[in-house]
Amino acid sequence: xxxxxxxxxxxxxxxxxxxxxxxxxxxxxxxxxxxxxxxxxxxxxxxxxxxxxxxxxxxxxxxxxxxxxxxxxxxxxxxxxxxxxxxxxxxxxxxxxxxxxxxxxxxxxxxxxxxxxxxxxxxxxxxxxxxxxxxxxxxxxxxxxxxxxxxxxxxxxxxxxxxxxxxxxxxxxxxxxxxxxxxxxxxxxxxxxxxxxxxxxxxxxxxxxxxxxxxxxxxxxxxxxxxxxxxxxxxxxxxxxxxxxxxxxxxxxxxxxxxxxxxxxxxxxxxxxxxxxxxxxxxxxxxxxxxxxxxxxxxxxxxxxxxxxxxxxxxxxxxxxxxxxxxxxxxxxxxxxxxxxxxxxxxxxx
Ligand code: HEM
Numbered sequence: 001x002x003x004x005x006x007x008x009x010x011x012x013x014x015x016x017x018x019x020x021x022x023x024x025x026x027x028x029x030x031x032x033x034x035x036x037x038x039x040x041x042x043x044x045x046x047x048x049x050x051x052x053x054x055x056x057x058x059x060x061x062x063x064x065x066x067x068x069x070x071x072x073x074x075x076x077x078x079x080x081x082x083x084x085x086x087x088x089x090x091x092x093x094x095x096x097x098x099x100x101x102x103x104x105x106x107x108x109x110x111x112x113x114x115x116x117x118x119x120x121x122x123x124x125x126x127x128x129x130x131x132x133x134x135x136x137x138x139x140x141x142x143x144x145x146x147x148x149x150x151x152x153x154x155x156x157x158x159x160x161x162x163x164x165x166x167x168x169x170x171x172x173x174x175x176x177x178x179x180x181x182x183x184x185x186x187x188x189x190x191x192x193x194x195x196x197x198x199x200x201x202x203x204x205x206x207x208x209x210x211x212x213x214x215x216x217x218x219x220x221x222x223x224x225x226x227x228x229x230x231x232x233x234x235x236x237x238x239x240x241x242x243x244x245x246x247x248x249x250x251x252x253x254x255x256x257x258x259x260x261x262x263x264x265x266x267x268x269x270x271x272x273x274x275x276x277x278x279x280x281x282x283x284x285x286x287x288x289x290x291x292x293x294x295x296x297x298x299x300x301x302x303x304x305x306x307x308x309x310x311x312x313x314x315x316x317x318x319x320x321x322x323x324x325x326x327x328x329x330x331x332x333x334x335x336x337x338x339x340x341x342x343x344x345x346x347x348x349x350x
Contacts, residue, residue: 001299002195002197002200002302002306003194003196004044005041005045005307006194006195006306006310007044008037008041009307009310010194010310011040012033013310013314015033020345024344025343025344026342026343027322027341027342027343029338029339030338030339030340030343031162031335032338034162034168035062035158035161036055036058037161037307038156038157038158038164039057039157040055041160042152042153043055043057043153045123046123046124046149046152046156047102047122047123048120048122048124048125053101053105056101057098057101058157060094060097060098060101061098061150061153061154061157063094064091064094064098065154065331067087067094068091069331071087098150099146099150102146103146105124105149106124106145106146110128123152124145124149127145131145155296156299158219158332159219159220160219160300160303160304162217162219162334163213163219163300164304164308165339166217166335167209167304168311168339168341169217169319169323169335169339170213171209171308172318173319174265175318177267178317180205181203181205181209182313184203184204184206185206185309185312185313189203189309190313194310195305195309195310197302200309203305203309205267206305207270207305208267208271209267210301210308211267212265212269212270214284214286215253216252216253216263217327218252218285218286219332220286220288220333221332222245222247222249223246223285223288224245224246225246226241226242226243226244227240227244228240248285248286249333251283252283252285254283256279257279257283258278258283259278287300314346316344316345317342317343317344319341319342320340320341322340323339323340323341324336324337
């Protein structure tokens with residue numbers, strides 16, 4: 001999947017080139033760029049959708065997320081979700097828009113069935129092939145496929161866009177690490193080749209930087225679970241039915257676990273792998289652990305590495321003086337005022 005990921009990244013560079021309009025250095029609000037890019041990548045790799053359809057879906061989904069996140073901080077009164085309040089009406093409209101977008105993507109795919117791959121070999125193709133493979137046994141219904149698509153789109157776009165944003169912030173701040181990574185990228189992937197899975201696996205420093213970025217600014221700040229039985233965790237007695245919040249961000253900066261320099265950016269702590277970076281081998285929980293851990297951890301890491309490698313091949317990044325460091329908890333960890341960066345092409349003639 002590195003090829004379509006690389007192609008989407010090249011399209012983003014082309015947009016940046018147009019915006020430069022002859023200037024050598026330009027200011028870009030890169031969190032917005034990553035938002036568009038990751039929508040494009042998930043639409044292309046998972047659903048094979050066209051760029052325009054992916055962006056349309058992204059717009060409705062982003063608005064839906066805003067309403068959803070705002071409602072998380074309000075007291076929930078059971079039954080109110082069915083009342084035609086202005087917020088609910090907007091939510092229903094947006095949900096319908098998202099579903100229609102996905103349905104259009106599915107309809108186009110159903111029309112393009114081919115003999116070799118059936119409905120395709122991406123995620124949507126796999127689900128459609130499964131749904132249509134056995135008429136007697138119940139496989140997946142169309143509404144379930146639509147819900148799964150929404151799930152993947154929601155889980156697979158915002159998170160990775162934030163991981164790219166925070167890693168870019170850290171690399172813009174720590175120029176020494178940016179240079180080290182660029183050197184590694186030039187050595188392993190050359191100056192302008194789209195990386196493949198072989199070359200990506202050789203980028204040890206980039207991997208360490210991503211781990212450190214996920215530790216300090218992991219997009220998923222917390223996770224909730226319900227105790228299915230009475231249990232004891234350390235000294236805590238937890239009765240069956242209790243809701244538990246697992247605060248990743250706090251756990252990732254716990255001095256007892258990570259040492260005195262826990263608040264420092266130090267990718268070298270991962271030099272001997274994740275399990276050796278802290279006192280406990282599972283101290284890094286950015287993708288969660290266990291049976292419900294992120295199903296797309298490898299996909300996410302490949303995407304992050306592909307995009308960052310290509311940016312390092314082409315551009316030098318630094319923080320814009322307008323950047324205000326204000327990470328906020330809107331369900332995921334967002335930069336409140338975005339991430340304006342100064343972008344300078346390494347080859348100013350390009
Ligand atoms: C850096 C990027 C990402 C991070 C930090 C991340 C983190 C997580 C975490 C912590 C969970 C567990 C949530 C819970 O159990 O409450 C999760 C689940 C999930 N993630 Fe990711 N994720 C990322 C990227 C992606 C991508 C790119 C996709 C899709 C292409 C994706 C799809 C999913 C899905 C479908 C689940 C639910 C799995 C299940 O319940 O069995 N994630 N992710």
